[in-house]
Structure formats: C-alpha cells, structure tokens
Amino acid sequence: MTNESKGISLDPYSNYYDLMAPAEKSGFRKKQMRLITLQEGDRVLDVGCGTGAMSILAKHAVGDGGEVQGVDIAPKMVQKSRKKAVVYDLSIGFSVASIDELPFSDEHFDVIISNMMFHHLPVPIKQGGLKECHRVMKEGGNFYLSDFCTPRLFTAPLMALMFLWRKSTRFQLLGKLPGLMEASGYRQITLLKKGAFLKYYRLSK
Ligand SMILES: C[S@@+](CC[C@H](N)C(=O)[O-])C[C@H]1O[C@@H](n2cnc3c(N)ncnc32)[C@H](O)[C@@H]1O
Numbered sequence: 001m002t003n004e005s006k007g008i009s010l011d012p013y014s015n016y017y018d019l020m021a022p023a024e025k026s027g028f029r030k031k032q033m034r035l036i037t038l039q040e041g042d043r044v045l046d047v048g049c050g051t052g053a054m055s056i057l058a059k060h061a062v063g064d065g066g067e068v069q070g071v072d073i074a075p076k077m078v079q080k081s082r083k084k085a086v087v088y089d090l091s092i093g094f095s096v097a098s099i100d101e102l103p104f105s106d107e108h109f110d111v112i113i114s115n116m117m118f119h120h121l122p123v124p125i126k127q128g129g130l131k132e133c134h135r136v137m138k139e140g141g142n143f144y145l146s147d148f149c150t151p152r153l154f155t156a157p158l159m160a161l162m163f164l165w166r167k168s169t170r171f172q173l174l175g176k177l178p179g180l181m182e183a184s185g186y187r188q189i190t191l192l193k194k195g196a197f198l199k200y201y202r203l204s205k
Contacts, residue, residue, distance in 0.1 A: 006073055006098040008120040008168075010050065014076035017051050021116070024053040024084075032115065033057050035192050035200050036144045038066075042110040045136065046070040047099045047129070048117025052081030052092070058113065059090045069104070071097040100128030104136045112136070112143040116198065118177065119148050119169045126168075126177070130184035130203075137205050143186070149199040150175040159197065 010017060022028040032054070038044065038061040046055040049070030059068040070092060072078050081094045097103050099114070099121065112133050118126055133143050149172050151159040163169035171177070178201075181189050186203040193200040 005122065006100070006125055007048075007117075007122065009074040009077075010072075010120075011074040011076040014051070014074065014080050017077065017080070018053075021050070022053070023051070024056045029053055029057060032146065032200075033061070035146075036111070036113060037142065038062055038111060041065040043067040043108060044069070045102075045104070045109045045112045045133075047102075047112060047114045047133065048072055048120065049081055049094065050074075050077050050117075052084050052094065054113050054115050055081065055092050055094070056084060056088060056090060058111075059085075059092050064091075067093075069093040069095070069109075071095050071099070071102065073098050098125070098129075100125050100132050102132050102136050106135055107138045109137050110141050112141070114143070114145045114147075116147055118145065119163065119172055122168050123171055123180075126171070127180050127184065130180055130186075133203075134185045134205060139205055141205050143203040143205070144192075144200070145181075145203060146195075146198045146200045147177070148172055148197060149177055152194065152196060155196050 040063045042062045044058045049055050049072050055068050055070040075096050078094045078096050085092045188204040190202045
C-alpha cells in the first residue's frame with residue numbers, strides 16, 4: 001500500500017506547517033494539553049505527530065522517566081520533529097509509520113494522542129487505526145482524539161466549504177466517527193469538549 005492510500009501526507013508542507021498550525025509554544029496547544037491527563041513516567045504515543053508539537057509538550061509532562069513516541073507517514077514531518085527534539089534537548093522517539101501498522105508491542109502505552117489527523121485518513125484506515133491504537137494501549141489507558149467533526153451552526157458554512165468535498169472529511173462532518181470508535185473495542189467514549197472547529201474525545205480501554 002502506498003502512503004497515499006494510507007492518508008494525506010503533509011510532506012509538501014513540512015517547511016511551512018509551523019507557520020500554518022499553532023506550534024508547541026502557542027496558547028492553543030497549552031489549552032489542548034489541559035484536556036489530556038498525563039502522569040510523570042507515562043508512556044505516550046502521538047499518532048500523526050506532524051512536526052511534534054504535542055509530543056514535545058507530552059515529554060515535558062511525563063519527564064525523564066516517561067517515554068514519548070511520535071509517528072507520522074510523512075518522512076519530512078518526522079525529520080522536523082527530530083530536529084526540534086534536539087533543539088529542546090528532549091529524548092523523544094520519532095518514526096515513519098502509519099496509524100494502522102504501528103511498530104509497537106501490545107499494551108505498551110498508557111496514553112495515546114491524535115490531534116487533527118483523523119480527517120487525513122481514508123475510512124478503512126480510520127477503522128484500522130482505531131483498532132491498532134487499542135492494541136498498543138494498556139488496559140486502563142486513554143486515547144485522546146481531537147479532530148474536525150460535526151460542525152457547530154456558526155462554523156458549518158466554512159467547514160462545509162473546506163471539507164465536504166473529500167470523503168475522508170465528509171465522513172466526520174456527517175457525524176460518523178463515533179460509530180467507528182464504538183466498533184473498535186473501547187470500553188468508554190467520552191466527548192470532553194466541543195470547540196468551534198474541533199471535538200475532543202477520550203477513548204478509554
Ligand atoms: C494536520 S497534521 C496534524 C499534526 C499534529 N498532530 C498536530 O497536532 O499539529 C496531520 C498529520 O497526519 C499525518 N498522517 C496522515 N495520514 C497518516 C497515517 N495514515 N498515519 C500516520 N500519520 C498520518 C500527516 O502527514 C500530518 O503530519
């Protein structure tokens with residue numbers, strides 16, 4: 001399978017991504033992190049890590065005794081993440097991998113984070129990815145998934161313009177992602193927050 005059939009790679013935008021999306025020092029990221037419960041020493045996986053903003057913040061939270069791994073299908077995004085980890089002097093593992101084929105053993109992680117990446121995935125990869133995250137997460141672990149989902153009234157026109165034309169995003173705008181979550185073996189699915197554009201879910205194993 002090529003990377004294209006696995007999802008939309010952001011390699012062509014790797015040099016601009018941090019200008020387009022809020023980076024790790026932004027207030028937006030800090031607010032996002034407040035919804036995620038992390039303990040010192042936790043093992044954390046950031047799927048679709050992009051340029052590593054969430055991985056970096058997670059590493060600060062789990063400390064030297066914790067482990068953070070970031071994966072992305074875009075090699076240039078992974079390269080950017082690795083460079084940032086060096087700049088911040090943080091030990092974080094970054095690998096090129098797809099969410100539906102994670103290079104980790106069963107029940108390895110306490111927490112998984114996926115921020116703004118599910119809309120990049122074709123529907124079968126969304127399903128495979130949810131199951132694969134369930135496999136690598138410990139019993140009692142939590143998967144924090146935030147993404148574009150059913151819009152609020154005032155954001156609906158913009159979201160429709162941006163996303164309705166592509167099947168992978170239309171699926172989420174039409175409210176079908178929770179159904180896939182439910183079919184993927186999680187014990188409990190909690191909607192933590194409805195933002196203007198993003199919905200924040202916690203999937204507990
Ligand atoms: C909008 S970016 C979000 C990046 C990051 N999570 C953040 O919060 O800034 C989505 C990322 O998902 C990656 N991606 C797309 N399909 C993927 C897949 N099948 N497996 C892993 N990563 C994927 C893209 O290359 C891109 O870097």
